[in-house]
Amino acid sequence: MRDTILLRAPKGVKIEFVDQHKGDPYIVVPPGRSNTPKDQSPVLAKAFRATDAAVKEVWGRPPLYLREGGSVRSSPISSG
Numbered sequence: 726m727r728d729t730i731l732l733r734a735p736k737g738v739k740i741e742f743v744d745q746h747k748g749d750p751y752i753v754v755p756p757g758r759s760n761t762p763k764d765q766s767p768v769l770a771k772a773f774r775a776t777d778a779a780v781k782e783v784w785g786r787p788p789l790y791l792r793e794g795g796s797v798r799s800s801p802i803s804s805g
Contacts, residue, residue, distance in 0.1 A: 755790065 727742055734740055754761045756770040780788040 731740060753769065754765075755773045756765060777787055780786075
C-alpha cells in the first residue's frame with residue numbers, strides 16, 4: 726500500500742507514514758470478486774455499490790481496484 730501511494734503522489738508532495746498499532750490488517754473484499762466471502766453482509770455489499778456509484782457520479786468513471794500482482798482494473802461491482 727505504501728509503495729502504491731508513493732508511486733502515485735505528485736512530485737513535491739511529502740508523505741510520512743506513522744505506524745499507530747501493530748494489529749492484524751483487516752481485509753474487506755468487494756462483491757463480485759472470486760474471493761468474495763459467500764456470507765458477505767448485504768449491508769457491506771450495498772456500501773460498496775453506493776461508493777462505486779458516488780465515485781462514478783463525481784468523476785465520471787468507476788473507481789479502480791488493484792488486482793493481485795498490482796495491475797489495475799475498473800470496479801467489478803454493478804450499481805444495480
